[in-house]
Amino acid sequence: MNLAYYPGCSLKGTGKAYEKSTLAVFSALGLELQEIPDWNCCGATAYMAVDALASKALSFRNLVLAQKMEAKWVVAPCSACYLNLFKARKEYLDNKPTREKLCRTLKKTGWEYECSGLPEVLHPLHVLTELVGLEKIREKIRRPLKGLRVVPYYGCQLVRPYDGYDDPVHPVKMDLLLEVTGAEVISDYPLKTRCCGASVAGVLEEPGLNLNGALIKEAKRRGGELIATVCPLCQFNLETYQRKTENAGRMPILYFTQVLGLALGLEGKALGMEHLLYRPRLEV
Amino acid sequence: MEIKRTIAYEGELDKSLLTRLSALPEGNLIRRCIQCGTCSGVCPLSIYMDSSPRKLIALIREGFGKEVLSSFTIWLCSSCYSCTVSCPQEIPITEIMYALKRMALEEKTYPRRFPVPVLAREFYRMVFKEGRNTEALLVLRLLAKTNILKTFSYLPMGLNLMLTRRLSLKKEKISRPSQLRKFLEAIKEVGK
Ligand code: SF4
Numbered sequence: 013m014n015l016a017y018y019p020g021c022s023l024k025g026t027g028k029a030y031e032k033s034t035l036a037v038f039s040a041l042g043l044e045l046q047e048i049p050d051w052n053c054c055g056a057t058a059y060m061a062v063d064a065l066a067s068k069a070l071s072f073r074n075l076v077l078a079q080k081m082e083a084k085w086v087v088a089p090c091s092a093c094y095l096n097l098f099k100a101r102k103e104y105l106d107n108k109p110t111r112e113k114l115c116r117t118l119k120k121t122g123w124e125y126e127c128s129g130l131p132e133v134l135h136p137l138h139v140l141t142e143l144v145g146l147e148k149i150r151e152k153i154r155r156p157l158k159g160l161r162v163v164p165y166y167g168c169q170l171v172r173p174y175d176g177y178d179d180p181v182h183p184v185k186m187d188l189l190l191e192v193t194g195a196e197v198i199s200d201y202p203l204k205t206r207c208c209g210a211s212v213a214g215v216l217e218e219p220g221l222n223l224n225g226a227l228i229k230e231a232k233r234r235g236g237e238l239i240a241t242v243c244p245l246c247q248f249n250l251e252t253y254q255r256k257t258e259n260a261g262r263m264p265i266l267y268f269t270q271v272l273g274l275a276l277g278l279e280g281k282a283l284g285m286e287h288l289l290y291r292p293r294l295e296v
Numbered sequence: 297m298e299i300k301r302t303i304a305y306e307g308e309l310d311k312s313l314l315t316r317l318s319a320l321p322e323g324n325l326i327r328r329c330i331q332c333g334t335c336s337g338v339c340p341l342s343i344y345m346d347s348s349p350r351k352l353i354a355l356i357r358e359g360f361g362k363e364v365l366s367s368f369t370i371w372l373c374s375s376c377y378s379c380t381v382s383c384p385q386e387i388p389i390t391e392i393m394y395a396l397k398r399m400a401l402e403e404k405t406y407p408r409r410f411p412v413p414v415l416a417r418e419f420y421r422m423v424f425k426e427g428r429n430t431e432a433l434l435v436l437r438l439l440a441k442t443n444i445l446k447t448f449s450y451l452p453m454g455l456n457l458m459l460t461r462r463l464s465l466k467k468e469k470i471s472r473p474s475q476l477r478k479f480l481e482a483i484k485e486v487g488k
């Protein structure tokens with residue numbers, strides 16, 4: 013498989029554990045992720061709020077770099093990065109004026125690039141459930157997580173607004189993947205795709221406490237003992253806001269790749285468990 | 297209490313924002329809004345907004361552009377796309393929020409020292425300059441430019457990052473930021 017890896021800024025900083033666990037799980041499944049050399053920031057949600065075309069241009073440059081690696085797919089674990097790359101590619105394919113503007117400008121500023129295709133954009137969850145397949149993963153489970161009650165939390169930008177692989181409000185792909193680990197998956201968690209507040213929660217405390225408090229409270233009420241996330245911003249908000257919520261807190265917030273990694277028999281260190289504020293009771 | 301007139305006279309209404317939005321493919325679609333309120337119902341942040349997403353659309357259509365562009369609403373939108381996927385009229389509300397944010401930043405009508413627009417601007421500048429964002433530096437700049445400490449204690453965040461060894465002050469950048477800057481500047485020109 014020809015997979016280019018786009019880490020984005022978070023996976024090199026606050027989301028370190030996500031990078032470690034994604035790379036470890038992929039390698040355990042025999043998949044190689046090749047980091048895009050000299051990738052730039054995707055612009056998150058901020059760039060779109062300042063300059064729409066420049067926001068596309070940032071992701072376009074990353075996709076061109078991946079294309080030069082002859083990658084067939086670009087894998088982006090952060091939901092915001094994933095959506096930005098996905099949108100830029102979609103716009104490039106569907107909107108001729110935008111495509112021409114991007115291509116012409118790129119060449120004019122000293123780049124060698126023939127405006128051909130661009131690699132497809134996937135989230136690691138898509139690679140695992142669509143390209144690898146659950147059956148193949150099931151064969152590699154070394155340590156079934158029997159009795160572990162996991163709440164799957166998807167947040168927003170992975171499933172919305174584009175739902176090519178799943179439902180935008182009631183997705184199930186991560187539920188299915190987590191079931192393969194032998195864990196007990198709390199699939200009827202109704203807040204699966206309710207927003208954590210993203211960067212708004214990052215700078216405004218009251219909405220942050222409220223939104224994340226509700227997510228944690230409901231996860232507990234349903235009997236969950238840990239939450240599995242697909243995005244570094246969700247993981248950070250869910251974890252941090254527990255420090256300020258009285259009596260509600262202390263629920264481990266893991267990346268779904270960490271949960272899968274445990275079931276594959278990987279060591280806690282390889283999965284970046286030391287970067288978690290609250291550790292799960294099951295670790296190698 | 298300050299006594300102020302709470303309604304506007306028809307002669308004071310100004311539909312220029314509607315005209316400008318209508319020039320954008322996403323903006324033109326607000327004409328289809330049936331004011332059902334589904335967007336406001338599903339929006340996780342509408343409980344904090346000065347006008348709900350539905351009301352914001354009504355304000356734009358009726359000529360309250362100034363109120364819209366200086367509202368907190370557009371900055372409270374976290375871009376979660378719940379409204380967009382639920383709207384029965386298929387109006388891309390999230391994209392419209394983005395368009396309004398761009399106008400408010402350009403015209404400097406956003407609420408002063410409110411951390412969300414300041415964050416967007418600082419983030420933009422950092423990525424434009426270095427090609428990447430250094431999380432810790434971004435927070436420091438935000439602190440310098442807002443009165444965020446009054447309403448927010450950054451202690452839990454910093455503590456979390458320190459306890460779990462995720463706080464890095466190393467400046468992140470790409471190998472030749474000047475080349476990216478050149479590209480982005482040229483894009484700005486063609487985007488006009
Ligand atoms: S959901 Fe759509 S149609 Fe209904 S009020 Fe909101 S924008 Fe208008």
Ligand code: SF4
Pocket residue numbers: 335338339340341342349372373374375376377378379380389390393
């Ligand atoms: S995208 Fe913005 S306006 Fe729409 S539901 Fe989410 S926070 Fe509310």
